[in-house]
Amino acid sequence: MNSKRSALLIGATGLVGAYVKEEILQNSDYAHLTTFVRNDTNKMHPKLTEVKIDFENMSVYKEHFKVDDLFICLGTTKKKAGTKERFRKVDYDYVVEAARLAKENGVTKIAVVSAIGADENSRFFYNQVKGEMEQAVSAVGITATYFFRPSLLLGDRNEFRLGERVGEVLGTAMQPLLRGKLQKYRSVHGQTVAKAMVRFLKDGRDGVHIVESNLIAKIGDL
Numbered sequence: 001m002n003s004k005r006s007a008l009l010i011g012a013t014g015l016v017g018a019y020v021k022e023e024i025l026q027n028s029d030y031a032h033l034t035t036f037v038r039n040d041t042n043k044m045h046p047k048l049t050e051v052k053i054d055f056e057n058m059s060v061y062k063e064h065f066k067v068d069d070l071f072i073c074l075g076t077t078k079k080k081a082g083t084k085e086r087f088r089k090v091d092y093d094y095v096v097e098a099a100r101l102a103k104e105n106g107v108t109k110i111a112v113v114s115a116i117g118a119d120e121n122s123r124f125f126y127n128q129v130k131g132e133m134e135q136a137v138s139a140v141g142i143t144a145t146y147f148f149r150p151s152l153l154l155g156d157r158n159e160f161r162l163g164e165r166v167g168e169v170l171g172t173a174m175q176p177l178l179r180g181k182l183q184k185y186r187s188v189h190g191q192t193v194a195k196a197m198v199r200f201l202k203d204g205r206d207g208v209h210i211v212e213s214n215l216i217a218k219i220g221d222l
Helices: 015-026 055-065 084-104 125-140 162-177 180-185 190-203 213-220
Strands: 005-010 030-037 048-052 069-072 109-113 144-149 207-212
Touching: 005 015, 005 084, 015 030, 015 069, 015 190, 030 055, 055 084, 069 084, 069 190, 084 109, 084 125, 109 125, 109 190, 125 144, 144 190, 190 207, 190 213, 207 213
Parallel strands: 005 030, 005 069, 030 048, 069 109, 109 144, 144 207
Antiparallel strands: none
């Protein structure tokens, strides 16, 4: 009997998603990985099935949700999205719809990239949307639900973002000052986040769990 797992990854071309893809492909616990992408990446691997989809009609691809684990690494910025409505569609609508389809297909473990400061009552739009997303996904009722709230993300991006590059430099310089309760504000590498996501889903304790940067770093660097 084959006990190896299967996974679906949504958001495989972003900073964290790209690292998650490589982690799963290299992990012997997984026999197969499906990724949803807007554009073909031409990545070839015996474990990998890449599916080009229309995110506006995700339910059309519901058969691909028949997996053990779901990893959601979707996310944009208000600047890149152009409007608040478009930002909300990517960071809330698509994520919640994916969780709903996963639940319908029997997925029992889900890992979602959120953000530090996620709070549905926040006066900051970005944090408010992330908080509302966490509430909505939690309400779907998947057995083991993990939200990862990294602080500033480090790593190689597909595009240059001046603000984030400056933030990386400043964040790295301030690392020694962020101690105790402030450790959750330490920057963390995208690969470390990916490793933590895969490790936590392997354990897969039931319930809803919030994982912030300090714990992400601790588990991801093991």
